[in-house]
Amino acid sequence: MSSSTHFSDPSSFQQQSNEFISWLESYPSVKANPKILLADLRSSGAGRGVVARANIAEGEELFSIPRSLILAVQNSDLKSLLPQDVEALGPWLSLMLVMLYEYLRGEQSKWAPYFRVLPSRFDTLMFWSEAELSELQGSAIVDKIGKQSANDSILQSIAPIVKSNPTLFPPVNGLASYEGDAGTAALLELAHTMGSLIMAYAFDIENGEDDEDEDGDGGDESFMSDDEDEQYPKGMVPLADLLNADADRNNARLFQEEEALVMKAIKPIQEGEEIFNDYGEIPRADLLRRYGYVTDNYSVYDVVELTLGDVCQSAGLSSSDVESQPRLQLLDENDVLEDGYVIPKPIANAKLEDILPAELVVLLTTLTQSPEEFEQRRAKNKPPKPSMDVAQAGLLYKVLQSKQAHYATSLEQDINTLSGLLPPNAPAALEGSARRHKMALQVRIGEKEVLRAVMTMLESLAPGASQKRSANGDGRGSRNTKQRV
Numbered sequence: 001m002s003s004s005t006h007f008s009d010p011s012s013f014q015q016q017s018n019e020f021i022s023w024l025e026s027y028p029s030v031k032a033n034p035k036i037l038l039a040d041l042r043s044s045g046a047g048r049g050v051v052a053r054a055n056i057a058e059g060e061e062l063f064s065i066p067r068s069l070i071l072a073v074q075n076s077d078l079k080s081l082l083p084q085d086v087e088a089l090g091p092w093l094s095l096m097l098v099m100l101y102e103y104l105r106g107e108q109s110k111w112a113p114y115f116r117v118l119p120s121r122f123d124t125l126m127f128w129s130e131a132e133l134s135e136l137q138g139s140a141i142v143d144k145i146g147k148q149s150a151n152d153s154i155l156q157s158i159a160p161i162v163k164s165n166p167t168l169f170p171p172v173n174g175l176a177s178y179e180g181d182a183g184t185a186a187l188l189e190l191a192h193t194m195g196s197l198i199m200a201y202a203f204d205i206e207n208g209e210d211d212e213d214e215d216g217d218g219g220d221e222s223f224m225s226d227d228e229d230e231q232y233p234k235g236m237v238p239l240a241d242l243l244n245a246d247a248d249r250n251n252a253r254l255f256q257e258e259e260a261l262v263m264k265a266i267k268p269i270q271e272g273e274e275i276f277n278d279y280g281e282i283p284r285a286d287l288l289r290r291y292g293y294v295t296d297n298y299s300v301y302d303v304v305e306l307t308l309g310d311v312c313q314s315a316g317l318s319s320s321d322v323e324s325q326p327r328l329q330l331l332d333e334n335d336v337l338e339d340g341y342v343i344p345k346p347i348a349n350a351k352l353e354d355i356l357p358a359e360l361v362v363l364l365t366t367l368t369q370s371p372e373e374f375e376q377r378r379a380k381n382k383p384p385k386p387s388m389d390v391a392q393a394g395l396l397y398k399v400l401q402s403k404q405a406h407y408a409t410s411l412e413q414d415i416n417t418l419s420g421l422l423p424p425n426a427p428a429a430l431e432g433s434a435r436r437h438k439m440a441l442q443v444r445i446g447e448k449e450v451l452r453a454v455m456t457m458l459e460s461l462a463p464g465a466s467q468k469r470s471a472n473g474d475g476r477g478s479r480n481t482k483q484r485v
Protein backbone atom coordinates (compact mmCIF):
# COMPACT_ATOMS: atom_id res chain seq x y z
CA MET A 1 0.00 0.00 0.00
CA SER A 2 1.62 3.23 -1.00
CA SER A 3 0.95 6.81 -0.10
CA SER A 4 -2.00 7.76 -2.26
CA THR A 5 -1.95 6.04 -5.59
CA HIS A 6 -4.01 3.06 -4.45
CA PHE A 7 -7.07 5.06 -3.47
CA SER A 8 -9.47 6.43 -6.07
CA ASP A 9 -9.93 9.84 -4.36
CA PRO A 10 -6.82 10.50 -2.26
CA SER A 11 -7.72 14.16 -1.68
CA SER A 12 -10.75 13.06 0.37
CA PHE A 13 -8.82 10.41 2.31
CA GLN A 14 -9.46 11.80 5.81
CA GLN A 15 -13.06 12.73 5.04
CA GLN A 16 -13.70 9.19 3.79
CA SER A 17 -12.20 7.76 6.98
CA ASN A 18 -14.45 10.05 9.08
CA GLU A 19 -17.55 9.12 7.07
CA PHE A 20 -16.71 5.45 7.37
CA ILE A 21 -16.40 5.71 11.17
CA SER A 22 -19.69 7.72 11.37
CA TRP A 23 -21.37 5.05 9.22
CA LEU A 24 -20.15 2.30 11.56
CA GLU A 25 -21.23 4.24 14.64
CA SER A 26 -24.70 4.74 13.17
CA TYR A 27 -25.31 1.06 13.95
CA PRO A 28 -26.08 0.76 17.68
CA SER A 29 -24.72 -2.79 17.75
CA VAL A 30 -21.25 -1.65 16.61
CA LYS A 31 -18.98 -1.04 19.59
CA ALA A 32 -15.72 0.84 19.21
CA ASN A 33 -13.30 1.50 22.04
CA PRO A 34 -12.58 5.27 22.18
CA LYS A 35 -8.90 4.38 22.67
CA ILE A 36 -8.50 3.45 18.99
CA LEU A 37 -8.13 5.64 15.95
CA LEU A 38 -8.32 4.94 12.20
CA ALA A 39 -5.06 6.55 11.13
CA ASP A 40 -3.61 7.86 7.88
CA LEU A 41 -0.36 5.88 7.46
CA ARG A 42 0.26 6.81 3.82
CA SER A 43 3.53 8.54 4.65
CA SER A 44 4.94 5.18 5.76
CA GLY A 45 3.44 3.37 2.78
CA ALA A 46 0.77 1.53 4.79
CA GLY A 47 -2.51 3.18 3.71
CA ARG A 48 -4.96 3.23 6.59
CA GLY A 49 -4.26 1.45 9.85
CA VAL A 50 -5.54 1.38 13.41
CA VAL A 51 -3.51 3.06 16.15
CA ALA A 52 -3.92 3.22 19.94
CA ARG A 53 -4.63 6.72 21.22
CA ALA A 54 -4.26 5.58 24.86
CA ASN A 55 -2.74 2.59 26.62
CA ILE A 56 -4.76 -0.58 26.06
CA ALA A 57 -4.67 -3.62 28.36
CA GLU A 58 -4.19 -7.19 27.19
CA GLY A 59 -7.63 -8.74 26.54
CA GLU A 60 -9.36 -5.37 26.15
CA GLU A 61 -12.01 -5.23 23.43
CA LEU A 62 -11.05 -2.87 20.61
CA PHE A 63 -14.25 -3.06 18.58
CA SER A 64 -17.12 -5.36 17.84
CA ILE A 65 -18.83 -5.70 14.44
CA PRO A 66 -22.25 -7.40 14.32
CA ARG A 67 -22.46 -10.31 11.89
CA SER A 68 -25.25 -8.47 10.01
CA LEU A 69 -22.75 -5.78 8.93
CA ILE A 70 -20.31 -8.18 7.27
CA LEU A 71 -20.28 -7.75 3.50
CA ALA A 72 -21.12 -11.35 2.67
CA VAL A 73 -23.49 -13.43 0.56
CA GLN A 74 -25.77 -14.00 3.55
CA ASN A 75 -26.26 -10.27 4.17
CA SER A 76 -26.81 -9.05 0.61
CA ASP A 77 -30.22 -9.18 -1.06
CA LEU A 78 -28.57 -10.36 -4.31
CA LYS A 79 -29.28 -13.97 -3.41
CA SER A 80 -33.04 -13.34 -3.54
CA LEU A 81 -32.81 -11.40 -6.82
CA LEU A 82 -31.16 -14.13 -8.86
CA PRO A 83 -32.71 -17.44 -9.87
CA GLN A 84 -29.45 -19.33 -9.30
CA ASP A 85 -27.96 -20.38 -5.96
CA VAL A 86 -25.23 -17.77 -5.43
CA GLU A 87 -23.53 -19.77 -2.67
CA ALA A 88 -23.08 -22.69 -5.05
CA LEU A 89 -20.38 -20.61 -6.79
CA GLY A 90 -18.10 -21.29 -3.80
CA PRO A 91 -16.60 -18.87 -1.26
CA TRP A 92 -14.49 -16.78 -3.65
CA LEU A 93 -16.78 -16.36 -6.62
CA SER A 94 -19.98 -15.91 -4.58
CA LEU A 95 -18.42 -13.07 -2.59
CA MET A 96 -16.96 -11.59 -5.76
CA LEU A 97 -20.41 -11.54 -7.37
CA VAL A 98 -21.99 -9.97 -4.27
CA MET A 99 -19.25 -7.34 -4.10
CA LEU A 100 -19.72 -6.51 -7.78
CA TYR A 101 -23.45 -6.10 -7.18
CA GLU A 102 -23.05 -3.96 -4.06
CA TYR A 103 -20.28 -1.86 -5.60
CA LEU A 104 -22.31 -1.17 -8.75
CA ARG A 105 -25.28 -0.10 -6.64
CA GLY A 106 -23.21 2.92 -5.61
CA GLU A 107 -24.94 5.01 -2.96
CA GLN A 108 -27.86 2.55 -2.85
CA SER A 109 -25.64 -0.04 -1.20
CA LYS A 110 -25.62 -0.38 2.56
CA TRP A 111 -21.83 -0.68 2.30
CA ALA A 112 -21.21 2.46 0.16
CA PRO A 113 -19.12 4.28 2.84
CA TYR A 114 -17.11 1.09 3.33
CA PHE A 115 -16.31 0.75 -0.39
CA ARG A 116 -15.05 4.34 -0.34
CA VAL A 117 -12.24 3.51 2.10
CA LEU A 118 -11.14 0.42 0.21
CA PRO A 119 -8.33 0.76 -2.35
CA SER A 120 -9.00 0.44 -6.05
CA ARG A 121 -5.42 -0.23 -7.13
CA PHE A 122 -3.06 -2.88 -5.80
CA ASP A 123 0.58 -3.91 -5.78
CA THR A 124 -0.29 -7.61 -5.65
CA LEU A 125 1.53 -9.64 -8.32
CA MET A 126 -1.66 -10.05 -10.35
CA PHE A 127 -1.26 -6.41 -11.41
CA TRP A 128 2.45 -6.38 -12.25
CA SER A 129 3.52 -5.88 -15.86
CA GLU A 130 5.73 -8.47 -17.58
CA ALA A 131 8.71 -6.13 -17.13
CA GLU A 132 8.00 -5.75 -13.41
CA LEU A 133 7.55 -9.52 -13.03
CA SER A 134 10.88 -10.13 -14.74
CA GLU A 135 12.48 -8.70 -11.58
CA LEU A 136 11.25 -11.87 -9.85
CA GLN A 137 12.85 -14.19 -12.40
CA GLY A 138 14.05 -17.32 -10.58
CA SER A 139 11.47 -17.09 -7.79
CA ALA A 140 8.88 -19.86 -7.61
CA ILE A 141 6.28 -17.20 -6.82
CA VAL A 142 5.89 -16.20 -10.48
CA ASP A 143 4.20 -19.53 -11.23
CA LYS A 144 1.70 -19.07 -8.42
CA ILE A 145 0.01 -15.87 -9.54
CA GLY A 146 -2.84 -17.67 -11.25
CA LYS A 147 -4.06 -14.83 -13.45
CA GLN A 148 -5.13 -17.05 -16.32
CA SER A 149 -7.11 -19.45 -14.16
CA ALA A 150 -8.75 -16.49 -12.39
CA ASN A 151 -9.75 -15.02 -15.76
CA ASP A 152 -11.16 -18.39 -16.83
CA SER A 153 -13.24 -18.70 -13.66
CA ILE A 154 -14.58 -15.17 -13.97
CA LEU A 155 -15.49 -15.62 -17.63
CA GLN A 156 -17.05 -18.99 -17.05
CA SER A 157 -18.99 -18.38 -13.82
CA ILE A 158 -19.39 -14.64 -13.19
CA ALA A 159 -19.67 -13.15 -16.68
CA PRO A 160 -22.84 -15.07 -17.76
CA ILE A 161 -24.70 -13.94 -14.61
CA VAL A 162 -23.54 -10.33 -14.94
CA LYS A 163 -24.36 -10.14 -18.66
CA SER A 164 -27.82 -11.61 -18.29
CA ASN A 165 -28.80 -9.26 -15.44
CA PRO A 166 -27.91 -5.75 -16.65
CA THR A 167 -30.22 -4.02 -14.16
CA LEU A 168 -28.44 -5.68 -11.24
CA PHE A 169 -24.99 -5.19 -12.80
CA PRO A 170 -25.12 -1.94 -14.79
CA PRO A 171 -22.22 -1.47 -17.22
CA VAL A 172 -19.45 0.94 -16.17
CA ASN A 173 -17.36 3.50 -18.09
CA GLY A 174 -20.23 4.50 -20.43
CA LEU A 175 -20.32 1.01 -21.95
CA ALA A 176 -23.61 -0.27 -23.34
CA SER A 177 -23.00 -3.77 -21.98
CA TYR A 178 -20.36 -6.20 -20.76
CA GLU A 179 -20.37 -7.88 -24.19
CA GLY A 180 -17.50 -7.58 -26.69
CA ASP A 181 -13.81 -6.93 -26.02
CA ALA A 182 -14.28 -3.63 -24.19
CA GLY A 183 -17.11 -5.02 -22.05
CA THR A 184 -15.13 -8.15 -21.18
CA ALA A 185 -12.04 -6.12 -20.31
CA ALA A 186 -14.09 -3.83 -18.03
CA LEU A 187 -15.72 -6.78 -16.30
CA LEU A 188 -12.39 -8.55 -15.79
CA GLU A 189 -10.88 -5.42 -14.30
CA LEU A 190 -13.78 -4.95 -11.89
CA ALA A 191 -13.79 -8.63 -10.95
CA HIS A 192 -10.02 -8.57 -10.33
CA THR A 193 -10.44 -5.56 -8.08
CA MET A 194 -13.01 -7.45 -6.01
CA GLY A 195 -10.88 -10.62 -6.10
CA SER A 196 -7.86 -8.69 -4.86
CA LEU A 197 -9.88 -7.15 -2.04
CA ILE A 198 -11.06 -10.61 -1.04
CA MET A 199 -7.52 -11.94 -1.15
CA ALA A 200 -6.02 -9.19 1.03
CA TYR A 201 -9.00 -8.14 3.17
CA ALA A 202 -11.62 -10.92 3.55
CA PHE A 203 -11.94 -13.28 6.50
CA ASP A 204 -13.21 -16.84 6.55
CA ILE A 205 -16.45 -16.52 8.47
CA GLU A 206 -17.15 -19.31 10.91
CA ASN A 207 -20.66 -20.14 11.96
CA GLY A 208 -20.49 -18.52 15.38
CA GLU A 209 -19.84 -21.48 17.62
CA ASP A 210 -16.06 -21.56 17.26
CA ASP A 211 -14.62 -18.31 18.37
CA GLU A 212 -11.40 -17.75 16.57
CA ASP A 213 -10.00 -17.42 13.07
CA GLU A 214 -6.60 -18.97 13.53
CA ASP A 215 -4.95 -17.21 10.64
CA GLY A 216 -6.54 -13.92 11.50
CA ASP A 217 -7.61 -13.57 7.91
CA GLY A 218 -9.02 -15.52 5.04
CA GLY A 219 -6.68 -18.52 4.98
CA ASP A 220 -3.81 -19.09 2.64
CA GLU A 221 -5.30 -20.09 -0.66
CA SER A 222 -4.03 -19.00 -4.02
CA PHE A 223 -5.94 -16.29 -5.80
CA MET A 224 -9.47 -17.59 -6.27
CA SER A 225 -8.69 -21.22 -5.60
CA ASP A 226 -10.58 -22.70 -2.71
CA ASP A 227 -8.98 -25.11 -0.36
CA GLU A 228 -11.41 -28.01 -0.56
CA ASP A 229 -10.98 -28.87 3.10
CA GLU A 230 -11.86 -25.40 4.32
CA GLN A 231 -14.99 -24.21 2.64
CA TYR A 232 -15.88 -21.43 5.06
CA PRO A 233 -17.86 -18.65 3.46
CA LYS A 234 -15.82 -15.49 3.06
CA GLY A 235 -16.82 -12.06 4.23
CA MET A 236 -15.47 -8.53 4.33
CA VAL A 237 -15.49 -7.34 7.95
CA PRO A 238 -15.50 -3.54 8.08
CA LEU A 239 -12.79 -2.05 10.30
CA ALA A 240 -11.35 -5.49 11.20
CA ASP A 241 -9.79 -5.49 7.74
CA LEU A 242 -8.22 -2.08 8.18
CA LEU A 243 -5.64 -3.51 10.57
CA ASN A 244 -2.24 -3.93 9.00
CA ALA A 245 0.17 -6.74 9.90
CA ASP A 246 3.90 -6.94 10.45
CA ALA A 247 4.94 -10.48 11.40
CA ASP A 248 5.67 -10.74 15.12
CA ARG A 249 4.36 -7.25 15.88
CA ASN A 250 0.90 -8.85 16.05
CA ASN A 251 -0.96 -7.52 19.10
CA ALA A 252 -4.66 -8.08 18.27
CA ARG A 253 -6.88 -10.93 17.12
CA LEU A 254 -10.40 -11.30 15.76
CA PHE A 255 -12.66 -13.55 17.81
CA GLN A 256 -15.70 -14.87 15.97
CA GLU A 257 -18.53 -14.86 18.51
CA GLU A 258 -22.15 -15.83 17.99
CA GLU A 259 -23.58 -12.38 17.29
CA ALA A 260 -20.50 -10.38 16.44
CA LEU A 261 -16.86 -10.45 15.41
CA VAL A 262 -14.79 -8.95 18.19
CA MET A 263 -11.25 -7.60 17.87
CA LYS A 264 -9.32 -7.83 21.12
CA ALA A 265 -5.84 -6.84 22.22
CA ILE A 266 -3.72 -9.94 22.82
CA LYS A 267 -0.91 -7.91 24.40
CA PRO A 268 -0.73 -4.61 26.28
CA ILE A 269 -0.62 -1.83 23.64
CA GLN A 270 0.97 1.52 24.38
CA GLU A 271 -0.47 4.87 23.33
CA GLY A 272 0.69 5.72 19.79
CA GLU A 273 1.44 2.10 18.84
CA GLU A 274 -0.09 0.61 15.72
CA ILE A 275 -2.52 -2.26 16.24
CA PHE A 276 -1.57 -5.24 14.10
CA ASN A 277 -3.49 -8.30 13.03
CA ASP A 278 -1.77 -11.58 12.11
CA TYR A 279 -1.60 -12.50 8.43
CA GLY A 280 0.31 -15.69 9.25
CA GLU A 281 3.92 -16.85 8.96
CA ILE A 282 4.27 -16.11 5.27
CA PRO A 283 7.45 -15.80 3.22
CA ARG A 284 7.91 -12.38 1.67
CA ALA A 285 7.26 -13.81 -1.81
CA ASP A 286 3.78 -14.90 -0.74
CA LEU A 287 3.17 -11.70 1.19
CA LEU A 288 3.87 -9.81 -2.01
CA ARG A 289 1.69 -12.09 -4.12
CA ARG A 290 -1.22 -11.92 -1.77
CA TYR A 291 -1.00 -8.54 0.00
CA GLY A 292 1.21 -6.44 -2.28
CA TYR A 293 3.74 -5.36 0.34
CA VAL A 294 6.79 -6.70 2.14
CA THR A 295 8.58 -5.76 5.33
CA ASP A 296 11.88 -7.08 6.65
CA ASN A 297 10.13 -8.49 9.71
CA TYR A 298 8.79 -11.29 7.49
CA SER A 299 12.30 -12.27 6.34
CA VAL A 300 12.47 -15.04 8.98
CA TYR A 301 9.72 -16.82 7.04
CA ASP A 302 11.51 -16.71 3.69
CA VAL A 303 11.88 -20.06 1.97
CA VAL A 304 13.29 -21.70 -1.12
CA GLU A 305 10.94 -23.83 -3.14
CA LEU A 306 12.18 -26.68 -5.28
CA THR A 307 10.05 -28.55 -7.76
CA LEU A 308 10.31 -32.26 -8.33
CA GLY A 309 11.52 -31.33 -11.81
CA ASP A 310 14.39 -29.24 -10.34
CA VAL A 311 15.65 -32.23 -8.35
CA CYS A 312 15.21 -34.72 -11.19
CA GLN A 313 17.04 -32.49 -13.63
CA SER A 314 20.04 -32.11 -11.35
CA ALA A 315 20.04 -35.86 -10.75
CA GLY A 316 20.39 -36.37 -14.51
CA LEU A 317 16.92 -37.89 -15.04
CA SER A 318 15.48 -37.29 -18.49
CA SER A 319 12.12 -36.23 -16.99
CA SER A 320 10.11 -36.11 -13.78
CA ASP A 321 7.32 -38.18 -15.28
CA VAL A 322 6.40 -40.83 -12.73
CA GLU A 323 5.33 -43.41 -15.31
CA SER A 324 8.68 -43.40 -17.05
CA GLN A 325 10.92 -43.12 -13.98
CA PRO A 326 11.01 -46.28 -11.82
CA ARG A 327 12.63 -44.45 -8.89
CA LEU A 328 9.84 -41.88 -8.80
CA GLN A 329 7.27 -44.62 -9.27
CA LEU A 330 8.51 -46.43 -6.16
CA LEU A 331 8.13 -43.25 -4.10
CA ASP A 332 4.75 -42.48 -5.63
CA GLU A 333 3.41 -45.95 -4.84
CA ASN A 334 4.52 -45.44 -1.26
CA ASP A 335 2.90 -41.97 -1.05
CA VAL A 336 6.16 -40.14 -0.39
CA LEU A 337 6.52 -38.30 -3.68
CA GLU A 338 5.72 -34.57 -3.71
CA ASP A 339 5.43 -32.08 -6.58
CA GLY A 340 7.47 -29.54 -4.66
CA TYR A 341 9.59 -29.10 -1.55
CA VAL A 342 9.84 -26.05 0.68
CA ILE A 343 13.09 -25.40 2.55
CA PRO A 344 12.69 -22.79 5.30
CA LYS A 345 15.32 -20.27 6.29
CA PRO A 346 17.68 -21.95 8.79
CA ILE A 347 17.72 -20.31 12.20
CA ALA A 348 20.99 -20.07 14.14
CA ASN A 349 22.48 -23.49 14.95
CA ALA A 350 19.82 -25.30 12.90
CA LYS A 351 20.82 -28.69 11.55
CA LEU A 352 19.98 -30.00 8.10
CA GLU A 353 17.48 -32.45 9.55
CA ASP A 354 15.63 -29.53 11.14
CA ILE A 355 15.03 -27.79 7.83
CA LEU A 356 14.93 -30.39 5.07
CA PRO A 357 11.49 -31.92 4.45
CA ALA A 358 11.60 -35.69 5.10
CA GLU A 359 10.13 -36.37 1.63
CA LEU A 360 12.96 -34.41 0.01
CA VAL A 361 15.57 -36.48 1.84
CA VAL A 362 13.85 -39.70 0.73
CA LEU A 363 13.85 -38.43 -2.85
CA LEU A 364 17.55 -37.51 -2.67
CA THR A 365 18.34 -40.90 -1.16
CA THR A 366 16.40 -42.75 -3.85
CA LEU A 367 17.98 -40.79 -6.67
CA THR A 368 21.51 -41.40 -5.39
CA GLN A 369 21.17 -45.14 -4.81
CA SER A 370 23.24 -47.44 -6.96
CA PRO A 371 21.21 -49.55 -9.45
CA GLU A 372 21.72 -52.62 -7.21
CA GLU A 373 20.55 -50.85 -4.05
CA PHE A 374 17.55 -49.48 -5.87
CA GLU A 375 16.58 -52.88 -7.28
CA GLN A 376 16.62 -54.32 -3.77
CA ARG A 377 14.21 -51.67 -2.54
CA ARG A 378 12.04 -52.05 -5.59
CA ALA A 379 11.78 -55.80 -5.08
CA LYS A 380 10.42 -55.13 -1.57
CA ASN A 381 8.34 -52.15 -2.80
CA LYS A 382 9.80 -50.05 -0.01
CA PRO A 383 11.44 -46.64 -0.31
CA PRO A 384 14.96 -46.40 1.11
CA LYS A 385 15.53 -45.13 4.63
CA PRO A 386 16.19 -41.39 4.34
CA SER A 387 19.85 -40.54 4.74
CA MET A 388 21.74 -37.30 4.33
CA ASP A 389 25.29 -38.20 3.47
CA VAL A 390 27.90 -37.10 0.93
CA ALA A 391 25.95 -38.25 -2.13
CA GLN A 392 22.62 -36.76 -1.08
CA ALA A 393 24.25 -33.53 0.12
CA GLY A 394 26.11 -33.32 -3.17
CA LEU A 395 22.93 -33.76 -5.20
CA LEU A 396 21.02 -31.19 -3.15
CA TYR A 397 23.92 -28.78 -3.48
CA LYS A 398 23.73 -29.17 -7.22
CA VAL A 399 19.96 -28.57 -7.22
CA LEU A 400 20.42 -25.38 -5.19
CA GLN A 401 23.27 -24.24 -7.40
CA SER A 402 21.10 -24.69 -10.46
CA LYS A 403 18.23 -22.87 -8.70
CA GLN A 404 20.57 -19.97 -7.96
CA ALA A 405 21.51 -19.81 -11.62
CA HIS A 406 17.90 -19.05 -12.57
CA TYR A 407 18.15 -15.60 -11.00
CA ALA A 408 19.52 -12.98 -13.35
CA THR A 409 21.66 -11.34 -10.65
CA SER A 410 23.80 -12.39 -7.69
CA LEU A 411 22.97 -11.82 -4.04
CA GLU A 412 25.73 -9.22 -3.76
CA GLN A 413 24.46 -7.31 -6.80
CA ASP A 414 20.96 -7.26 -5.34
CA ILE A 415 22.16 -6.03 -1.96
CA ASN A 416 24.09 -3.23 -3.69
CA THR A 417 21.12 -2.27 -5.84
CA LEU A 418 18.81 -2.22 -2.84
CA SER A 419 21.12 -0.03 -0.80
CA GLY A 420 21.32 2.35 -3.77
CA LEU A 421 17.53 2.62 -3.77
CA LEU A 422 17.45 3.61 -0.15
CA PRO A 423 19.58 6.66 0.55
CA PRO A 424 19.19 7.39 4.28
CA ASN A 425 17.09 10.52 3.77
CA ALA A 426 14.73 9.02 1.16
CA PRO A 427 11.01 8.99 1.94
CA ALA A 428 9.89 5.60 3.27
CA ALA A 429 7.18 5.19 0.67
CA LEU A 430 8.29 4.69 -2.93
CA GLU A 431 5.63 4.75 -5.63
CA GLY A 432 4.68 2.68 -8.65
CA SER A 433 7.33 0.65 -10.43
CA ALA A 434 10.11 1.88 -8.11
CA ARG A 435 8.23 0.43 -5.14
CA ARG A 436 7.63 -2.83 -6.99
CA HIS A 437 11.29 -3.03 -8.00
CA LYS A 438 12.34 -2.58 -4.38
CA MET A 439 9.93 -5.26 -3.18
CA ALA A 440 11.12 -7.70 -5.87
CA LEU A 441 14.69 -7.10 -4.71
CA GLN A 442 13.75 -7.81 -1.11
CA VAL A 443 12.07 -11.07 -2.15
CA ARG A 444 15.03 -12.11 -4.31
CA ILE A 445 17.53 -11.30 -1.60
CA GLY A 446 15.52 -13.31 0.94
CA GLU A 447 15.39 -16.39 -1.28
CA LYS A 448 19.06 -16.15 -2.21
CA GLU A 449 20.02 -15.82 1.45
CA VAL A 450 18.16 -19.06 2.19
CA LEU A 451 19.92 -20.75 -0.74
CA ARG A 452 23.29 -19.48 0.45
CA ALA A 453 22.67 -20.56 4.05
CA VAL A 454 21.57 -24.08 3.10
CA MET A 455 24.48 -24.47 0.68
CA THR A 456 26.89 -23.46 3.43
CA MET A 457 25.38 -26.14 5.67
CA LEU A 458 25.75 -28.72 2.90
CA GLU A 459 29.40 -27.84 2.30
CA SER A 460 30.42 -29.47 5.57
CA LEU A 461 28.81 -32.73 4.41
CA ALA A 462 29.90 -32.60 0.78
CA PRO A 463 33.06 -30.48 0.73
CA GLY A 464 33.72 -31.25 -2.94
CA ALA A 465 30.48 -29.63 -3.95
CA SER A 466 31.55 -26.12 -2.96
CA GLN A 467 34.54 -26.21 -5.29
CA LYS A 468 32.12 -26.18 -8.19
CA ARG A 469 30.81 -22.76 -7.24
CA SER A 470 31.35 -20.17 -9.91
CA ALA A 471 33.76 -17.33 -9.40
CA ASN A 472 31.10 -14.93 -8.12
CA GLY A 473 30.22 -17.45 -5.42
CA ASP A 474 26.61 -18.02 -6.33
CA GLY A 475 26.79 -20.78 -8.92
CA ARG A 476 25.15 -18.71 -11.66
CA GLY A 477 26.30 -19.78 -15.05
CA SER A 478 26.73 -23.42 -13.99
CA ARG A 479 23.16 -24.31 -14.81
CA ASN A 480 23.82 -26.95 -17.40
CA THR A 481 26.45 -28.93 -15.52
CA LYS A 482 25.33 -32.55 -15.44
CA GLN A 483 28.16 -33.85 -13.32
CA ARG A 484 27.19 -36.19 -10.47
CA VAL A 485 28.83 -35.49 -7.12
Ligand SMILES: C[S@@+](CC[C@H](N)C(=O)[O-])C[C@H]1O[C@@H](n2cnc3c(N)ncnc32)[C@H](O)[C@@H]1O
Residues within 6 Å of the ligand: 001, 045, 046, 047, 048, 049, 117, 118, 119, 200, 201, 241, 242, 243, 244, 245, 246, 290, 291, 292, 293, 295
Ligand atom coordinates in the same frame (compact mmCIF):
# COMPACT_ATOMS: atom_id res chain seq x y z
C1 LIG B 1 -6.31 -5.84 5.40
S1 LIG B 1 -5.69 -4.49 4.55
C2 LIG B 1 -5.19 -3.38 5.82
C3 LIG B 1 -5.68 -1.96 5.55
C4 LIG B 1 -4.97 -1.21 4.48
N1 LIG B 1 -3.73 -0.64 5.01
C5 LIG B 1 -5.82 -0.12 3.85
O1 LIG B 1 -5.40 1.03 3.88
O2 LIG B 1 -6.87 -0.41 3.32
C6 LIG B 1 -4.24 -5.21 3.91
C7 LIG B 1 -3.41 -4.31 3.05
O3 LIG B 1 -2.78 -3.33 3.87
C8 LIG B 1 -1.44 -3.11 3.46
N2 LIG B 1 -0.57 -3.46 4.59
C9 LIG B 1 -0.84 -4.28 5.60
N3 LIG B 1 0.17 -4.32 6.48
C10 LIG B 1 1.12 -3.49 6.01
C11 LIG B 1 2.41 -3.10 6.48
N4 LIG B 1 2.93 -3.57 7.62
N5 LIG B 1 3.11 -2.21 5.74
C12 LIG B 1 2.60 -1.72 4.58
N6 LIG B 1 1.37 -2.05 4.08
C13 LIG B 1 0.64 -2.92 4.80
C14 LIG B 1 -1.21 -4.00 2.25
O4 LIG B 1 -1.44 -3.23 1.10
C15 LIG B 1 -2.28 -5.06 2.38
O5 LIG B 1 -2.71 -5.59 1.16
